[in-house]
Amino acid sequence: MNRPSRTLRARLHEIIFEADTPEGRLFDLLLMLAIVSSVVVVLLESVASVRAQAGPTLRALEWGFTILFTIEYVLRLATVQRPLRYARSTLGIIDLLAILPSYISLVFPGGQSLLVIRLLRLLRVFRVLKLAEYLRESRTLVQALRASGRKIAVFLMTVMTIVVVVGALMYVIEGERHGFTSIPISIYWAVVTLTTVGYGDLAPATTLGRALAVVLMLTGYGIIAVPTGIVTAELSRTIGSTISTQACPACGAGGHEADATYCRRCGTKL
Numbered sequence: 001m002n003r004p005s006r007t008l009r010a011r012l013h014e015i016i017f018e019a020d021t022p023e024g025r026l027f028d029l030l031l032m033l034a035i036v037s038s039v040v041v042v043l044l045e046s047v048a049s050v051r052a053q054a055g056p057t058l059r060a061l062e063w064g065f066t067i068l069f070t071i072e073y074v075l076r077l078a079t080v081q082r083p084l085r086y087a088r089s090t091l092g093i094i095d096l097l098a099i100l101p102s103y104i105s106l107v108f109p110g111g112q113s114l115l116v117i118r119l120l121r122l123l124r125v126f127r128v129l130k131l132a133e134y135l136r137e138s139r140t141l142v143q144a145l146r147a148s149g150r151k152i153a154v155f156l157m158t159v160m161t162i163v164v165v166v167g168a169l170m171y172v173i174e175g176e177r178h179g180f181t182s183i184p185i186s187i188y189w190a191v192v193t194l195t196t197v198g199y200g201d202l203a204p205a206t207t208l209g210r211a212l213a214v215v216l217m218l219t220g221y222g223i224i225a226v227p228t229g230i231v232t233a234e235l236s237r238t239i240g241s242t243i244s245t246q247a248c249p250a251c252g253a254g255g256h257e258a259d260a261t262y263c264r265r266c267g268t269k270l
Contacts, residue, residue, distance in 0.1 A: 009078070010249070012075065012078075012079045013079040015027050016072075016075060016076055017080075031072070031121075032121075034065060034068060034069075035118050035119070035121050037065070038061075038062065038066075038069075039116055039118055041058050041061045041062050041065065042062065042116055044058055045058045045062065062102065063102060066102040069095075069099045070099050072095075073095050073096065073098075076092075080248075080249065080250055081249055081250035081251075082250045082251045082266060082268075085250065085251035085266055086251045089251060089265070091121075094117070094121055095121065097117050097120075098117060098118040098120075098121055101117070144231055145231060148230045148231050148233075151230045152230060152231075159194070159223065162190075162194065162219070163187050163190040163191050163194055164190075166190045166194075166212065167183055167184075167186035167187030167189065167190040168183050168187075169212060170189065170190065170209060170212060170213075171183045171185075173206060173208050173212065174205065174206060178204065178205045178206070178209070179202050179203075180202065189202040190216060193213060193216050193217060193220065194216055194217075194219065194220040195220060195224075196217065196220050196224070248263035248266060248268055248270065249268060250263065250268035251263065251265055251266045251268070
């Protein structure tokens with residue numbers, strides 16, 4: 001009795017989550033078209049002149065897309081064996097965030113502007129167009145960033161120490177009379193200077209303060225290259241492999257190696 005429903009569920013899963021069949025590929029291409037169209041609607045609605053002429057029409061289209069994506073999100077949850085696991089996955093969270101702003105706008109007007117986050121759903125283009133090489137490279141980059149996490153954390157702690165110390169020194173050297181009214185304001189100046197942004201809203205006026213600023217600027221040029229070097233070193237150690245377009249039937253995770261037998265996230269047999 002349950003076999004037909006299981007067959008239908010598996011068929012829907014194949015269409016919604018995978019791009020190896022004509023139906024699945026068509027579904028995802030239409031979905032991406034709807035995503036781009038919905039973002040264009042949001043962008044147009046933010047233009048006052050367009051909103052004055054076609055405001056009701058744009059809002060109707062916006063809610064139409066929201067309802068469409070809500071149904072699609074429910075179907076995704078219904079066609080996986082572990083819906084909660086999918087809901088907590090990166091793509092699952094993005095899918096949810098793509099529809100929440102419209103409902104939030106019912107309570108907080110203007111929240112629908114956040115619907116531009118739907119563009120993140122175009123990440124599915126890697127699977128739809130079978131750009132496996134790009135997917136493999138993106139996975140390699142993510143692995144390298146994760147491996148670099150501790151080193152980058154130490155680096156950021158060092159940077160924070162530098163800006164706090166320099167900010168405190170600048171507060172003592174320049175003082176309130178030159179705009180450095182507090183240590184936090186001085187730290188803000190140190191961050192802007194170290195990152196070579198240079199807004200120009202604060203500037204040292206004394207000779208000693210300018211000398212300290214020069215040292216901080218030169219330090220900034222040297223520091224900028226550190227994170228790049230850390231990630232590059234990890235990238236050179238990361239070995240990629242061929243990625244398939246197959247999605248896990250339980251949690252919907254993608255990005256599996258071509259010869260994978262089990263899901264890399266939940267362990268379900270593929």
